[in-house]
Amino acid sequence: MMSRTLVAEGMNHHKEQLPEINPTSELLNEITRRDQVFSFLKPQYNPKVDVKNGMLLYVEGVSVSFDGFKAINDLNLYIKEGELRCIIGPNGAGKTTMMDIITGKTRPDVGDVWLGQQLNLLKMDEAEIANAGIGRKFQKPTVFEALTVWENLELAMAGEKSTWRLFRAVLSGEQKCDIERVLELIGLDTQSRMLAGKLSHGQKQWLEIGMLLMQKPKLLLVDEPVAGMTHQEMDRTAELLLSLAGEHSIMVVEHDMDFVRSIASTVTVLHQGHVLAEGSMKSIQDDQRVREVYLGQ
Ligand SMILES: Nc1ncnc2c1ncn2[C@@H]1O[C@H](COP(=O)(O)OP(=O)(O)OP(=O)(O)O)[C@@H](O)[C@H]1O
Numbered sequence: 040m041m042s043r044t045l046v047a048e049g050m051n052h053h054k055e056q057l058p059e060i061n062p063t064s065e066l067l068n069e070i071t072r073r074d075q076v077f078s079f080l081k082p083q084y085n086p087k088v089d090v091k092n093g094m095l096l097y098v099e100g101v102s103v104s105f106d107g108f109k110a111i112n113d114l115n116l117y118i119k120e121g122e123l124r125c126i127i128g129p130n131g132a133g134k135t136t137m138m139d140i141i142t143g144k145t146r147p148d149v150g151d152v153w154l155g156q157q158l159n160l161l162k163m164d165e166a167e168i169a170n171a172g173i174g175r176k177f178q179k180p181t182v183f184e185a186l187t188v189w190e191n192l193e194l195a196m197a198g199e200k201s202t203w204r205l206f207r208a209v210l211s212g213e214q215k216c217d218i219e220r221v222l223e224l225i226g227l228d229t230q231s232r233m234l235a236g237k238l239s240h241g242q243k244q245w246l247e248i249g250m251l252l253m254q255k256p257k258l259l260l261v262d263e264p265v266a267g268m269t270h271q272e273m274d275r276t277a278e279l280l281l282s283l284a285g286e287h288s289i290m291v292v293e294h295d296m297d298f299v300r301s302i303a304s305t306v307t308v309l310h311q312g313h314v315l316a317e318g319s320m321k322s323i324q325d326d327q328r329v330r331e332v333y334l335g336q
């Protein structure tokens with residue numbers, strides 16, 4: 040029913056390089072080092088994503104083994120445009136490996152992974168996948184602590200110009216509006232001139248989500264966003280993710296069940312690299328197989 044109709048692959052692979060940077064200061068060192076981490080610090084080419092049938096991400100029949108151990112085993116997962124999906128599962132269920140496959144960090148042994156109808160993610164490298172509109176937020180916040188909140192967003196901004204030229208350039212009115220809009224979304228408008236290093240843990244997480252938003256991603260993969268947060272910060276994070284759904288598709292991997300309950304419309308339970316159950320939080324909680332393998336009941 041879900042299966043994607045294969046269409047001709049027809050994308051140009053524009054491999055653009057960041058300009059050479061001569062690391063002459065601590066800040067430059069930090070940024071050049073972070074460039075290894077942040078795939079979003081690459082120029083954009085934004086290929087068009089064809090979301091016929093409203094489906095954004097197709098993961099079909101995917102398996103991967105590490106030394107003979109099947110970490111992902113015939114995984115089938117579909118994410119609709121604008122959907123907020125929660126992924127849960129016990130330790131070792133394959134959640135991280137699944138995100139590694141979607142973002143091009145790990146190549147599956149078999150299967151298909153497509154963004155929309157036309158972008159075969161298995162034929163693209165990590166930078167190309169990021170540029171096509173998949174942003175990933177790792178558990179630990181990684182922002183540029185020596186820069187202000189505003190500068191972090193400015194640096195992460197998508198654009199035709201290289202990151203460095205952009206960073207030094209005068210922003211257009213539209214670009215400023217983009218930053219202001221994101222600042223408001225992430226609730227850091229009054230902290231825009233504050234050094235990111237001075238933010239609380241929760242605020243750093245929101246800033247990093249904001250940095251991803253500057254790239255206007257179609258799909259955001261968010262790994263354990265509320266780990267280490269206060270209850271108040273968790274509530275604010277729930278509000279933020281809910282407000283982003285619709286315009287973006289969001290996949291949240293999270294262990295905190297209260298948080299999942301507060302945001303999820305559809306929950307996918309992974310177990311042994313396979314989808315064990317999928318549905319509303321209520322149907323998941325009532326599912327005997329889930330209770331056995333995940334909740335230990
Ligand atoms: N590069 C690798 N080499 C060998 N084994 C790996 C590798 N990556 C993952 N695995 C194994 O694959 C399985 C799935 O791991 P994965 O990290 O994807 O699970 P997870 O659901 O994210 O777990 P957690 O909730 O603990 O983060 C685990 O048994 C893990 O040890």
